[in-house]
Amino acid sequence: MRGMKVQSKEPAMAHRPGRHFLQIPGPTNVPDRVLRAIDRPTIDHRGPEFAQLGKDVLEGCRTIFKTSGPVIIFPSSGTGAWEAALVNTLSPGDKVLMYETGQFATLWQAMAKKLGLDVEFLPGDWRHGVDPAKVEARLVADRDHTIKAVGVVHNETSTGVTSRIPEIRRAIDNPRHPALFLVDTISSLGCMEYKHDAWGVDVTVGGSQKGLMLPPGLGFNALSEKALAASKTNRMKRSYWDWEEMLKSNPAGFFPYTPATNLLYGLREAIAMLHEEGLENVFARHQRHAAATRAAVEAWGLEVLALDPREYSSSLTAVLMPEGHDADHFRNVTLERYDLSLGIGLGRLKGKIFRVGHLGDFNDLMLMGTLAGVEMGLHAARVPHRPGGVQAAMGVLSQPAIPAQLRTHEPVPVS
Numbered sequence: 001m002r003g004m005k006v007q008s009k010e011p012a013m014a015h016r017p018g019r020h021f022l023q024i025p026g027p028t029n030v031p032d033r034v035l036r037a038i039d040r041p042t043i044d045h046r047g048p049e050f051a052q053l054g055k056d057v058l059e060g061c062r063t064i065f066k067t068s069g070p071v072i073i074f075p076s077s078g079t080g081a082w083e084a085a086l087v088n089t090l091s092p093g094d095k096v097l098m099y100e101t102g103q104f105a106t107l108w109q110a111m112a113k114k115l116g117l118d119v120e121f122l123p124g125d126w127r128h129g130v131d132p133a134k135v136e137a138r139l140v141a142d143r144d145h146t147i148k149a150v151g152v153v154h155n156e157t158s159t160g161v162t163s164r165i166p167e168i169r170r171a172i173d174n175p176r177h178p179a180l181f182l183v184d185t186i187s188s189l190g191c192m193e194y195k196h197d198a199w200g201v202d203v204t205v206g207g208s209q210k211g212l213m214l215p216p217g218l219g220f221n222a223l224s225e226k227a228l229a230a231s232k233t234n235r236m237k238r239s240y241w242d243w244e245e246m247l248k249s250n251p252a253g254f255f256p257y258t259p260a261t262n263l264l265y266g267l268r269e270a271i272a273m274l275h276e277e278g279l280e281n282v283f284a285r286h287q288r289h290a291a292a293t294r295a296a297v298e299a300w301g302l303e304v305l306a307l308d309p310r311e312y313s314s315s316l317t318a319v320l321m322p323e324g325h326d327a328d329h330f331r332n333v334t335l336e337r338y339d340l341s342l343g344i345g346l347g348r349l350k351g352k353i354f355r356v357g358h359l360g361d362f363n364d365l366m367l368m369g370t371l372a373g374v375e376m377g378l379h380a381a382r383v384p385h386r387p388g389g390v391q392a393a394m395g396v397l398s399q400p401a402i403p404a405q406l407r408t409h410e411p412v413p414v415s
C-alpha cells in the first residue's frame, strides 16, 4: 500500500491569492501570535510543564470572565458548555425560564427539553433582546418558586442583538426570586463588557472561537458559589460534563481527562493579548467597528435587523435583504468574487439576512476591506442599494469618538 494516494472525489480548490476574509460572526480570524503559540509539541498533560500551563489559563480566564470563582474549561464546542451548565445545576423535571431572542436561544431551550427539563420559552420576535419586564412579571407570578433557573443568551449571534444582563439580574432580584441565572456569552466574551461576579450570574457559558480569537474547541463555564452549591445536590446524570472531577484536578493545574493542550497554549497567548490591548480598549474597538458598520448599512439604504439601539451588538451586524432578494445568493457572490465569507441567515432568517462579523482580531482596515466587499457584492448581485456605505464607515472611523446617534447602550451601572 506504500505510496498509495488517497483520491478525493471533490475537485481541487484552485489557489486564491491574498488572505481570505473570514467575516462570519465566529469562528473568527486567529491571529498569528495565537497560531504560533499553538504550533508547539504537545506535552505530557500529567507532567510539571503542563501544570504551569493549566494554572496560567485557569487563572487567566477569571480575568476575562471577571470572576474570583472557578472557570471550567472543557475540550468542547460551545454547545457542550451549554449542556454542562444545565446538567450540573438542575434536576429532571425542573422548570427553566428561557427567552426566544433567536436561533441560539431556540437551540438552547430545545437542548434543555431533550435533557428532561420543563422549559417555559417566552416568545420573542428575533429583532429584540430579552425584555427584563417580561422576565420580572413571570417571576413575580411564580410565587411558589417552581422556576429553578433563568437562561438567556447575552449576544444572540443569529440576530446581532445584545440583551442587557444587569437589568435581567434586577428582574430576578426585584421579586427576590431564588432562580439560578445562566448566561450564554459565546459571542460576547472578549468583545463586550461582561462581569460574571458583579452582574450576579450563576453560570456563564463561553466558547473559544469568537472574541477569544482561538480556533473552535474549548467550552467554558464560570461558576458562582450558588451554582456550585446547586451542583452538590442536583440530580441530573452526567459524567463527561461533571464539574466535580474538574474542580478536584484544576487547583494543581490538571484536568481529569486529556485536555486540548495546544488550544490551551493558544488560550494563554490570547488572554495575554487581550490584556496588552486592555479589555476596555478591546470593547471600545468592537463598539467603533459596529458603529461604522451600521453607518455603512444606513448609507446603503438597507436595514439593520436589531430594532432597539440599546441592543445593537458590538460583535456583529445582521442586515436585512430587500424584499425579493436572496441573502444566500448575495453571500455566494461575495465569496466567489471577493473571497469574503459573510454569516448566513439562521433558522427562520434563512435567506432573509446576512451577518457581518466584526469581532475578534480585527482592525480598521480589515473592516474597510469587509465593507468594500459587501458594497461591491451588492452591486455585483444587483441588490438595490445606494453607493457610499464604505465612505460613511470611513467617516465614523476617522472621528475620535463614536457619534452620539451611532453609539450603542452605555454600560449599565450595577446597583
Ligand code: PLP
Residues within 6 Å of the ligand: 026, 077, 078, 079, 080, 104, 153, 155, 156, 157, 158, 184, 185, 186, 187, 207, 216
Ligand atoms: N450560543 C451562541 C450565542 C453561539 O453563537 C453559538 C455558536 O455560534 C453557540 C451557542 C453554539 O456554539 P458551538 O457552535 O461552538 O457549539
